[in-house]
Amino acid sequence: MGHLDHATFGWLTPVLSYAMACIGAALGLRCTVRALDATGRSRRNWLLTAASAIGTGIWTMHFVAMLGFGVTGTDIRYDVPLTLLSLVMAMAVVGVGVFAVGYGRDRVRSLLIGGLTTGVGVASMHYLGMAALRLHGQVRYDPLLVGLSVLIAVVAATAALWAALNIHAPVAVAVASLVMGAAVTSMHYTGMFAVRIDVVPSGAPLPGAMLMQFIFPLAVGLGSYLFITSAFVALTPTASERAAYASAGRLAEPDERAVDVAPPGFRTAGASSTPTT
Numbered sequence: 001m002g003h004l005d006h007a008t009f010g011w012l013t014p015v016l017s018y019a020m021a022c023i024g025a026a027l028g029l030r031c032t033v034r035a036l037d038a039t040g041r042s043r044r045n046w047l048l049t050a051a052s053a054i055g056t057g058i059w060t061m062h063f064v065a066m067l068g069f070g071v072t073g074t075d076i077r078y079d080v081p082l083t084l085l086s087l088v089m090a091m092a093v094v095g096v097g098v099f100a101v102g103y104g105r106d107r108v109r110s111l112l113i114g115g116l117t118t119g120v121g122v123a124s125m126h127y128l129g130m131a132a133l134r135l136h137g138q139v140r141y142d143p144l145l146v147g148l149s150v151l152i153a154v155v156a157a158t159a160a161l162w163a164a165l166n167i168h169a170p171v172a173v174a175v176a177s178l179v180m181g182a183a184v185t186s187m188h189y190t191g192m193f194a195v196r197i198d199v200v201p202s203g204a205p206l207p208g209a210m211l212m213q214f215i216f217p218l219a220v221g222l223g224s225y226l227f228i229t230s231a232f233v234a235l236t237p238t239a240s241e242r243a244a245y246a247s248a249g250r251l252a253e254p255d256e257r258a259v260d261v262a263p264p265g266f267r268t269a270g271a272s273s274t275p276t277t
Contacts, residue, residue, distance in 0.1 A: 003071070003072040003073075004069070004070075004071055004192075004195060004197060005068075005069070005070045005071075005072070006065075006069055006189065006192055007068045008068045008069070008070045013064060013065055013068030014068070014185070014189075017060075017062070017065035017185060017188070018181055018182065019181075020057055020060045020061045020064055020223060020226070021057055021061040021180070021181035021182075021184045021185050022057075022177050022178055022180070023057055023177075023227070023230065024053050024055075024056055024057010024058060024060070024061070024226060025057060025160060025176075025177040025181050025184070026174060026230075027049075027053035027054075027057070027226060027229060027230050028051070028053040028054035028057065028160070028164075029160065029167075029173050029180075030173060030233050031050035031053060032046070032047065032050045032101070032102065032161075032164035033164060033168050033173070034046045035047045035050060035102050036164070043103075047099055047102045049229065049233075050164075051091055051092075051099075052091050052095075053226060054098070054118075054160075055090035055091030055093075055094040055125075056087075056090070056091065056222045056225060056226060057226060058090050058122055058125065058184055059090045059091075059129075059222065060219050060222045060223055060226070061181075061184060061185060061188065062125070062126055063083075063129065063218075063219050064219055065185075065188055065189070065192075066129075066211065066215070067211060067215075067216065067219075071197050071199065072199070073136070073201060074135045074136040074137055074197075074201075075135065075136070075206055076133060076135050076211065077133075077134040077135070077206040077209060077210060078132045078134065078209055078210075078214060079133075079134060079207070079208045080132075080208065080214060082131055083129065083214070083215065086125045086128040086129040086132065087125075087222075089124060089125050089128060090122065090125040093117060093118060093121020093122070093124065094118050094121055094122070096114075096117050096118070096121070097113075097114035097117040097118030097121070097161065098114065098118070098161075100113050101164065101165060107165060111158065111161055111162055111165065114157075115154060115155075115157045115158025115159075115161050116158070118154075118157035118158075118160075119150070119153040119154030119155070119156065119157035119158065120153070122153040122156075122184065123154075123187070126149070126153075126187070126188060127146075127191070130191070130195070132208075134206045134207055135197070135206065136199060136200050136202040136204075136206070137199040137200050138197070138198045138200070139195060139196070139197055140195075140197070140198065141194045141196065142193075144194075145190055145191070145193055145194030146191065146194045148190055149187050149191035149194065152183060152186055152187040153184070153187045156180055156183030156184055156186075159176075159180065159183065160176070160180045163176035
């Protein structure tokens with residue numbers, strides 16, 4: 001069995017992957033909170049943004065962590081179509097869970113369905129991304145650790161959706177994002193520790209793309225998307241802020257319906273009520 005190294009660059013890739021998971025979670029939670037305060041098309045758009053943010057954050061976390069993954073005795077390549085499919089799956093399945101919470105009338109039922117769907121989707125994204133590996137050898141998994149990783153994903157997703165429904169304060173959302181980021185990262189490394197690889201030495205070229213040729217540029221692009229979207233969400237006023245601005249605007253406007261009822265010969269605005277002669 002080949003020796004697996006999950007941190008060939010030391011703590012760099014685990015820390016970066018955790019940061020990406022936290023950013024995606026924070027952005028997704030903020031967008032979900034905005035969606036619950038909105039209606040119609042605005043709610044749908046916020047939920048779509050939340051799904052793309054969480055899905056992108058999870059996918060980027062996974063492949064940033066994979067930058068530090070190495071196997072003694074074989075090179076590693078990635079199947080491009082399967083890798084892209086794992087990204088689409090992450091966003092699509094997270095979208096199902098987010099929309100279940102955003103439009104569900106029974107909150108408990110919606111939370112359970114959304115958490116289960118999103119958690120299984122996150123785990124599916126992880127193992128589909130692992131199926132994209134191309135190396136000289138055979139990949140096996142420890143069933144117990146695989147089951148544990150799926151359980152962690154479901155619990156993390158349910159907790160994140162619960163936070164979106166019940167926590168609105170920015171500081172509380174930030175704390176919830178740190179917790180969710182830790183849970184998602186733990187799910188990833190639990191799944192990675194389940195991996196067993198039987199290396200078969202070979203000089204034949206491997207199909208697929210190298211990590212730095214394809215995955216790294218895509219991860220950088222998606223990370224940039226998360227940062228830009230975070231700035232957009234931070235600068236967009238909430239529904240309560242818009243209502244406060246509108247109320248302040250109405251108070252500042254002069255009342256054009258007011259009628260001057262002062263009798264002839266009397267001064268009006270700002271003057272004394274003494275009649276002129």
